[in-house]
Amino acid sequence: MPELPEVETVVRSLRPAIVGRRIVNAEFGTSRVMRGMPPDTSDILRGQQILAVERYGKFIAIRLSAGCLVVHLGMTGKLLLDSETTKWTHAVLTLDQGSVLYDDPRQFGRIEYGPDIPARVAGLGPEPLEVTVADFGNRLKERRSPIKAVLLNQAVVRGVGNIYADEALFRAGVRPKKLAASLKKDAVARLHAAMQEVLREAIDSRGSSVSNYVDADGQKGSFQNAHRVYQRTGEPCVTCGTAICKIIVAQRSTHYCPTCQR
Incomplete structure (x- = not known):
């Protein structure tokens, strides 16, 4: 399972490529990775701007002009830039420049959308690099x-x-x-x-x-x-x-x- 250093590395590689970009289209599969995702999420995301990419422990928060996408990579999840889809692709965000997709063969990861970071994520313990x-x-x-x-x-x-x-x-x-x-x-x-x-x-x-x-x-x-x-x-x-x-x-x-x- 990707841990703090791996997730931080993913965030740092995503940030310069997608912050400031607008979502042109959003496609989501029906696997358990998307459990709890509102059925109209694709319509909600279309046209939104990506404002920030942040890490909360092992979670990745993609902050939008209205709401937030939160991703947990689980055991085998990957967020990839400008990559070809595979049979394990569960989500694709097409941007006004480039794209980002989520691949996950074992499907232990999760993607969810809401108005902000879920309370269960925001309420986790402190960052180990910041705790006194x-x-x-x-x-x-x-x-x-x-x-x-x-x-x-x-x-x-x-x-x-x-x-x-x-x-x-x-x-x-x-x-x-x-x-x-x-x-x-x-x-x-x-x-x-x-x-x-x-x-x-x-x-x-x-x-x-x-x-x-x-x-x-x-x-x-x-x-x-x-x-x-x-x-x-x-x-x-x-x-x-x-x-x-x-x-x-x-x-x-x-x-x-x-x-x-x-």
């Missing part, structure tokens, strides 16, 4: 769940997923099953710094292309080449040489070093 260490610590001390599960909880911080939770925990030296509420102040500070560091590095590398992820121009990211634990089961730790272990936490595959993480 004090606020982060306060949010953790309320949670008696494994720290990996807490990092995945979008009400705590929004946008962190499986890849970057594993990578941040490794850099912070914290075991994924350790209870969040039990973390000492220094461990919270290390994790806060590691989380922000790994997210910034991943954004600079245009995300991790571990599956079919590409940006809006169809370009892959490269941060997968810098993963220290994620999907490296059995390989030597880059720090100590111990074999990387794989366990399940919060129903998600979780990778860690049993020597470096305590």
Whole structure:
């Protein structure tokens, strides 16, 4: 699933191409990706101007002159510029210059239209790149769940997923099953710094292309080449040489070093 760095990269590649453009035509399929979409959305969108493209955690908000399109890429969703349609294309916006389409083979993504950002999206936790260490610590001390599960909880911080939770925990030296509420102040500070560091590095590398992820121009990211634990089961730790272990936490595959993480 595309996480914060991948979604941020998509937003940055979309923004210069579509902001300021007008929607000439809008075509939507009938798959579950469009669940809840008003039947007259195509007519409503026609003629509207795209004012901004923003990210809210893993959500993409395309703000229009009247209303807002909100996109979640799910597991395999892609927003692509000036691309040919496929059998997995669920939406096409034809603009006064160019086009943008949504492809999603597994159909776990979602596109919706409304007057503004839905409350359930606007009400998510703070951005992990903006949250202070004090606020982060306060949010953790309320949670008696494994720290990996807490990092995945979008009400705590929004946008962190499986890849970057594993990578941040490794850099912070914290075991994924350790209870969040039990973390000492220094461990919270290390994790806060590691989380922000790994997210910034991943954004600079245009995300991790571990599956079919590409940006809006169809370009892959490269941060997968810098993963220290994620999907490296059995390989030597880059720090100590111990074999990387794989366990399940919060129903998600979780990778860690049993020597470096305590």
